[in-house]
Amino acid sequence: MPANLQPPDPEQLAMAVRGGERAALAAALNLLDDKRPASRSSAIALMTELQTGQAAKNSRLIGITGPPGAGKSSLTAALISVWRQRGLSIGVLAVDPSSPISGGALLGDRLRMKTSSEDDAVFVRSLACRGQFGGLSAEVWPMSLVMLAAFDITLIETVGVGQREIDVADMCDTTCYVAQPGSGDSVQFLKAGILEVPHILVVNKEDMGAVARRTLSELGAAMSREHSEGNWTVPVLSASATNGSGIEALADVMEQHHKVLREQGLIKQRRQHYQGKWILKRLRDEFGSNGLTRLGGTDSILDQLQAHSSTLFEHYEALRQRLL
Amino acid sequence: MNQETVKRDRPWLMRTYSGHSSAKASNELYRVNLSKGQTGLSVAFDLPTQTGYDSDHPLARGEVGKVGVPIDHIGDMEALFDQIPLGQMNTSMTINATAPWLLALYVAVAERQGVDPAQLQGTTQNDVLKEYLSRGTYIFPPEPSVRLTTDLIAYTVENIPKWNPTNICSYHLQEAGATPTQELAYALSTAIAILDAVKASGQIPQERFQDVVGRISFFVNAGIRFVEETCKLRAFNRMWDAMAEQRYGVADPKKRRFRYGVQVNSLGLTESQPENNVQRIVLEMLAVTLSKNTRARAIQLPAWNEALGLPRPWDQQWALRMQQVLALETDLLEYGDLLDGSPVIEAKVQELIAGAEAEMARVADQGGMVQAIESGYVKRELVQSHTLRMRNIESGELKIVGVNCFEQTAESPLTAGTDSGIMKVDVQAEHDQIAGLQAFRAARDQQAVDKALMQLQEAAAGGGNIMPSSIECARAGVTTGEWSEVLREVFGEYRAPTGIDISMAGQTDSAAMDAVRAQVRSTGEELGRPLRLLIGKPGLDGHSNGAEQIAVKGRDAGFEIVYEGIRLTPAQIARAAQEEGVHLIGLSVLSGSHLELVEDIHAELEKIGAGAIPLVIGGIIPEDDARKLKAQGVQAVFTPKDVDMNAIMTTMVGVIRSANGLEA
Numbered sequence: 001m002p003a004n005l006q007p008p009d010p011e012q013l014a015m016a017v018r019g020g021e022r023a024a025l026a027a028a029l030n031l032l033d034d035k036r037p038a039s040r041s042s043a044i045a046l047m048t049e050l051q052t053g054q055a056a057k058n059s060r061l062i063g064i065t066g067p068p069g070a071g072k073s074s075l076t077a078a079l080i081s082v083w084r085q086r087g088l089s090i091g092v093l094a095v096d097p098s099s100p101i102s103g104g105a106l107l108g109d110r111l112r113m114k115t116s117s118e119d120d121a122v123f124v125r126s127l128a129c130r131g132q133f134g135g136l137s138a139e140v141w142p143m144s145l146v147m148l149a150a151f152d153i154t155l156i157e158t159v160g161v162g163q164r165e166i167d168v169a170d171m172c173d174t175t176c177y178v179a180q181p182g183s184g185d186s187v188q189f190l191k192a193g194i195l196e197v198p199h200i201l202v203v204n205k206e207d208m209g210a211v212a213r214r215t216l217s218e219l220g221a222a223m224s225r226e227h228s229e230g231n232w233t234v235p236v237l238s239a240s241a242t243n244g245s246g247i248e249a250l251a252d253v254m255e256q257h258h259k260v261l262r263e264q265g266l267i268k269q270r271r272q273h274y275q276g277k278w279i280l281k282r283l284r285d286e287f288g289s290n291g292l293t294r295l296g297g298t299d300s301i302l303d304q305l306q307a308h309s310s311t312l313f314e315h316y317e318a319l320r321q322r323l324l
Numbered sequence: 325m326n327q328e329t330v331k332r333d334r335p336w337l338m339r340t341y342s343g344h345s346s347a348k349a350s351n352e353l354y355r356v357n358l359s360k361g362q363t364g365l366s367v368a369f370d371l372p373t374q375t376g377y378d379s380d381h382p383l384a385r386g387e388v389g390k391v392g393v394p395i396d397h398i399g400d401m402e403a404l405f406d407q408i409p410l411g412q413m414n415t416s417m418t419i420n421a422t423a424p425w426l427l428a429l430y431v432a433v434a435e436r437q438g439v440d441p442a443q444l445q446g447t448t449q450n451d452v453l454k455e456y457l458s459r460g461t462y463i464f465p466p467e468p469s470v471r472l473t474t475d476l477i478a479y480t481v482e483n484i485p486k487w488n489p490t491n492i493c494s495y496h497l498q499e500a501g502a503t504p505t506q507e508l509a510y511a512l513s514t515a516i517a518i519l520d521a522v523k524a525s526g527q528i529p530q531e532r533f534q535d536v537v538g539r540i541s542f543f544v545n546a547g548i549r550f551v552e553e554t555c556k557l558r559a560f561n562r563m564w565d566a567m568a569e570q571r572y573g574v575a576d577p578k579k580r581r582f583r584y585g586v587q588v589n590s591l592g593l594t595e596s597q598p599e600n601n602v603q604r605i606v607l608e609m610l611a612v613t614l615s616k617n618t619r620a621r622a623i624q625l626p627a628w629n630e631a632l633g634l635p636r637p638w639d640q641q642w643a644l645r646m647q648q649v650l651a652l653e654t655d656l657l658e659y660g661d662l663l664d665g666s667p668v669i670e671a672k673v674q675e676l677i678a679g680a681e682a683e684m685a686r687v688a689d690q691g692g693m694v695q696a697i698e699s700g701y702v703k704r705e706l707v708q709s710h711t712l713r714m715r716n717i718e719s720g721e722l723k724i725v726g727v728n729c730f731e732q733t734a735e736s737p738l739t740a741g742t743d744s745g746i747m748k749v750d751v752q753a754e755h756d757q758i759a760g761l762q763a764f765r766a767a768r769d770q771q772a773v774d775k776a777l778m779q780l781q782e783a784a785a786g787g788g789n790i791m792p793s794s795i796e797c798a799r800a801g802v803t804t805g806e807w808s809e810v811l812r813e814v815f816g817e818y819r820a821p822t823g824i825d826i827s828m829a830g831q832t833d834s835a836a837m838d839a840v841r842a843q844v845r846s847t848g849e850e851l852g853r854p855l856r857l858l859i860g861k862p863g864l865d866g867h868s869n870g871a872e873q874i875a876v877k878g879r880d881a882g883f884e885i886v887y888e889g890i891r892l893t894p895a896q897i898a899r900a901a902q903e904e905g906v907h908l909i910g911l912s913v914l915s916g917s918h919l920e921l922v923e924d925i926h927a928e929l930e931k932i933g934a935g936a937i938p939l940v941i942g943g944i945i946p947e948d949d950a951r952k953l954k955a956q957g958v959q960a961v962f963t964p965k966d967v968d969m970n971a972i973m974t975t976m977v978g979v980i981r982s983a984n985g986l987e988a
Contacts, residue, residue, distance in 0.1 A: 022932065034853050104882040104885065107884060107886045
C-alpha cells in the first residue's frame with residue numbers, strides 16, 4: 001500500500017516537526033489538508049501534540065496583508081533575508097485566490113519569494129483560498145501551528161483589501177498592512193474600516209519617490225495612532241523591497257510588537273482566542289448558525305473551549321460529533 | 325525575352341542559424357555552408373553562453389553545445405572564425421543579455437586577424453526586452469539591461485559604423501503567441517523604449533541621432549497566413565517610417581527604412597507528418613519576399629524536422645536550397661512591387677496599423693514598454709493569445725494538416741533512417757569544452773584578467789560605456805562567466821512575470837473539459853485534498869510556452885498549480901515539490917538536455933525523501949530518449965504532437981491515481 005494512504009503516526013510526526021525535519025513538515029501540512037476521516041483524526045491528534053509543546057517555544061506569528069500588487073511577496077522575500085541574517089528560521093504560508101469556476105488555482109507567490117534553495121531554515125507552502133469567504137482557507141490556522149512548532153517566525157501572507165478579508169488578523173500575533181503608493185485605494189480601504197486592525201502599516205516601493213512619500217503622509221494622517229488593543233502606537237513605515245531600504249526597520253518594529261505582547265503575557269491568551277474563533281468559524285461553515293445554536297450559542301461554545309484549552313482540538317471534534 | 329537585358333534585383337542575404345558542440349565543429353560547419361553558397365553567417369550560441377555562465381558552471385550541465393556553440397573566451401571565438409576573414413564577412417549573432425561581451429570578443433578576434441574593427445559588418449540581436457516575454461535568456465533587471473543595450477548601440481554608431489547594433493525582435497513574440505497586431509505594437513514600443521534611452525543617455529550628439537535610428541534593424545517572424553503576414557510587413561514599414569520622421573526627426577528617407585531580417589515561423593511546424601513543414605516554410609518565405617518595397621534583407625529558414633530534434637547538415641542544406649530556388653530560379657526578382665495599388669492589401673494594412681496604434685497607446689499609457697513588461701501586462705496578453713490559439717487547434721477551428729485533420733499517413737522514409745532523422749550532439753563535446761576552458765584559465769595572465777575585471781566593474785557601477793572595458797576583458801582572457809558575474813553583482817538578477825495569471829471566459833462550454841474537471845475533482849476527493857501540480861522548468865532553456873499553457877489549462881481543470889518560471893535548478897524543483905506537497909511534477913525541457921536534468925531531479929528528490937512524487941515531462945524529445953526517460957521512471961512523455969490538452973490532463977490524473985494506488 002502506498003505510504004500516503006496510511007496517515008503517519010501523530011506522535012512521531014509531531015516530534016519530527018519540532019526537530020525541523022522538512023519531509024515531516026511537508027507530511028504534516030499535507031495531513032492537515034486531508035479531509036479523509038482517518039486522516040482527520042490523525043490530524044486532530046497531531047494538533048493536540050503540537051499544542052502541548054507550543055507555549056515553550058518563543059516563536060512569532062506574523063500576518064502580512066494588503067491589496068493585490070502592493071508587493072507583499074517581494075517584501076516578504078526582503079524580510080526573509082533580513083531575518084536569516086539575524087539567525088532566525090522562517091516558515092511562510094502564502095495564500096492565493098482560487099478560480100471560482102474550476103476550483104483550480106495558480107500559486108504564484110513562490111516566484112517572488114525565491115530564496116536560496118539550499119537553505120533549510122526557510123520553508124514556503126502556498127495555499128489556495130478555495131472559495132473561503134474570509135479570503136483564508138480553513139487550513140491556514142492549523143497549518144500555522146505546525147509552522148510555529150518548527151520555525152522562529154511563521155508568516156502568513158494574504159491578499160486583503162476590505163474589512164471582511166482581513167481575517168488574517170484573527171489568527172496572527174502581529175498584523176502588518178502593506179500599502180501601494182499612489183493608490184488612493186489603500187487610504188479608502190483603511191478609512192472603510194480596517195483602520196483598526198493592523199499593528200504596523202508600511203508603504204512599500206519608496207523607490208517610487210514623491211508618490212510614495214505622499215501616500216505615506218496621507219496614511220500617517222488617516223491613522224488613529226493608538227491601537228484599539230491598547231499599549232501600542234501603530235507605526236507607519238516606508239520601505240522598498242526592490243532596493244532593500246526600510247526592511248531592517250520593519251523587522252525591528254515587528255520584533256518590538258512581539259516583545260510588548262510577550263511582556264504583557266498576551267501571546268498565549270491571544271492564540272487561544274484565535275483558536276476559539278477559528279473553531280467557531282469551522283463549525284459555522286460546516287453546520288450553519290443553526291448548528292451553533294444547537295450547541296448552546298456562540299458564548300457557551302467559547303466558554304466550553306476555554307475550559308478545554310489544553311485539548312482544544314479534541315473538544316472541537318467532540319462538538320462536531322454531537323452535530324453529525 | 326532576351327535573358328541578357330533582364331535586370332534582376334540582388335538577392336537577400338542567405339543564412340542558416342547554426343552552431344553546435346564546439347567552436348571547432350561549428351567553424352567546420354560554417355565553412356561548408358559558405359562553400360554551398362550561403363552568403364552570411366548566423367551564429368547560434370549555447371544557453372550557458374547566452375545566460376552568462378562558463379561551461380563548467382553547475383547550471384550549465386547538460387546544456388554545453390546543445391542549442392548552439394559554447395564560447396567561454398577569446399580562444400573559442402578565434403576558433404569559431406578560423407580561416408573566415410572577418411573583414412569580408414557579415415555575421416549575425418543571436419545574443420542578448422551577453423551581447424556586449426560577444427561583440428567585444430568579436431572585435432578582439434578581428435584585431436588578432438589584423439582587421440580594423442571599424443570595417444566589421446553584422447548584427448548583434450541585443451534586444452533583451454523581448455527575452456522577458458519569450459525565449460527567456462535575460463539575466464539582469466530591465467533597467468540595467470536597457471542600459472547595456474544602449475551602450476552597445478552608442479559604441480557601434482561611433483566605432484563600428486556598419487554594424488547593426490540591435491535587432492528589435494518581433495520574431496519571438498509571434499513564437500510566444502502574438503497576433504500580427506501585437507507583434508507590430510510591442511516591437512515598435514520596444515524600439516521607442518530603446519531609442520528614448522539612447523537619447524536620454526546623452527552619448528550621441530543631437531545632430532548624429534539620425535545615424536542611430538538608421539542603424540536600428542528588426543528581426544521579424546512570418547507565419548503561415550502569408551497574405552496577412554505580408555501586410556504586416558507593409559504596416560511595419562509605414563509605421564516605422566512615420567515614427568522615425570515624426571518622433572525622432574529623421575529627415576533622410578534612407579535612414580528611415582524599415583530594415584529587417586527574417587526567420588520564418590517555428591511555432592507552426594509540426595512533429596506529425598514533418599515533411600509538410602517544407603511547404604509551410606516556402607509559403608512563409610513568400611510573405612517576406614513578394615513585396616519588393618518591404619523585402620527582407622536577410623533570411624534564415626528553419627529545417628523541416630525542427631520539432632523532432634536538432635537538424636542535420638543535410639536538413640539545413642535543404643532549407644538553404646529553398647531560398648536559392650526562389651531567388652535564382654523564379655522570376656520574382658525581375659519585377660517591381662507586386663502588391664502596390666491593391667485595394668485589398670491596402671485595406672488590410674490599414675486595419676493592422678489601426679489595431680497596432682491602439683495597443684501602442686495602451687502601452688504608452690502605462691509608462692512605456694519597460695513598465696508594461698515589469699507589471700506583467702504584455703506577458704499576460706501574449707499568454708492569452710497563445711491560449712486562444714491552442715484552444716482553436718484543440719477544437720479544430722484552426723486547421724493544421726496532419727495534426728487535427730488528415731492525420732492518416734503512410735510511413736515516412738524521411739524519419740525511418742538509423743539516426744531517426746535528427747542530429748545528435750556528441751556527449752563528449754561537453755567534457756572536451758570544459759577541459760579546454762580549464763586549460764585556458766590555467767595558462768592566462770591572471771593579473772591582466774583581474775585588472776580588466778576591475779575596470780569592467782568600475783564602468784558598470786559608474787555608468788561609463790560598458791564596451792571599452794569589455795573589449796579589454798576579451799583581450800585579457802576573461803571568461804563569459806567572469807564577465808557576467810561582475811555585472812550580476814552590480815545589477816542583480818531578475819525574474820520576469822510568468823503571465824499565467826490570466827482570466828479567460830468561455831472555459832466551461834466543452835464536454836471534454838467538464839469530464840477532465842470531474843476526474844480532477846473526484847481524484848482529489850479520494851486523496852483527501854485538491855490535486856496539486858508543480859510545473860518545473862529546469863535548466864537554462866527559457867522557452868516557456870509549454871509550461872505556461874499547461875499551467876493555465878491545469879488551473880482551469882481544477883489543479884492547484886505551483887509554477888515558479890524558468891531556469892530552476894534540480895534542487896530548487898525537488899524542494900519546491902516537497903514544500904508544496906504536490907501530487908505530481910510536470911517538467912518542460914526544450915533544450916535537449918532532458919536526460920541529464922531528469923537524472924538530477926530524481927537524485928535530488930531521493931536525497932530529500934520525496935522520491936515517491938511521480939514525474940512527467942514535455943518537450944522536444946526524440947522517441948529514443950522518451951524510451952530512456954520512461955526507463956528512468958518518468959511516467960509520461962509529451963511532445964509537440966500532443967495537442968489535445970484535455971488528453972494530457974487525463975494522463976496526468978491517471979499518473980497520480982496509479983502512484984497513489986487508486987484504480988485507473
